[in-house]
Amino acid sequence: MPMNQYGIDAMAYWKRWLPARYAALPFPDTYFTVLGEQVEQQVGDLWDELVRRDQAPPEETHEERAGRLGLLKEEAVRAVTDDLVRLPPEPGTGPDPDDGLESDDDFQQRVTAFQQQLESNSTLVERLLDGEVRIEDLSDDDLGSVIAWMSPAFLHLFGTSVEAERAKGRSI
Secondary structure (H helix, E strand, O other), rough: OOOHHHHHHHHHHHHHHHHHHHHHHOOOOHHHHHHHHHHHHHHHHHHHHHHOOOOOOOOHHHHHHHHHHHHHHHHHHHHHHHOOOOOOOOOEEEEOOOOOOOOHHHHHHHHHHHHHHHHHHHHHHHHHHHHHOOOOHOOOOOOOOOOHHOOOOOOOOOOOHHHHHHHHHHHO
16 A cells, blocks of 8 residues: 555654654654554544534635634644654754755744735735825835735736836836
8 A cells, every 4th residue: 555645744854853763663664654544543533523513603604614624624634744744853853954954043044035025015006096195206126026926917907018108117
């Protein structure tokens, strides 16, 4: 029987974070195939339980329900994998500076910067659409950021284009 995605993910996690335990397994492929099946079964059982206990809000749309059920599935996956797969790392298995992976701090900084840029772009687009700000009022950097976030076609809402703005001397 082929290994499912849960087994593949578990094997990768154990190789990285539990190398001694992984090395002690006599038949790792068999172990992770069985573990993957066990995780899949428990995720399904827990998801069923979460769905049974869930109370749908009145007047919920199909898309909202699908999204809510998807979140319940992710909750089940997280709970089961935290219990069966993502065991505490072995001592000395912290991030390896030579493995090409960023540190948790660097990742968090990147996420924070992305969230700030997303919020800034969202606010700027709302202000443009509400007429509080005009395309001409934006710096080239701000306009370039909005175009990259929304797509160049967004400018057509304002009767212009990237080419027209560049013809005016804008560096976007």
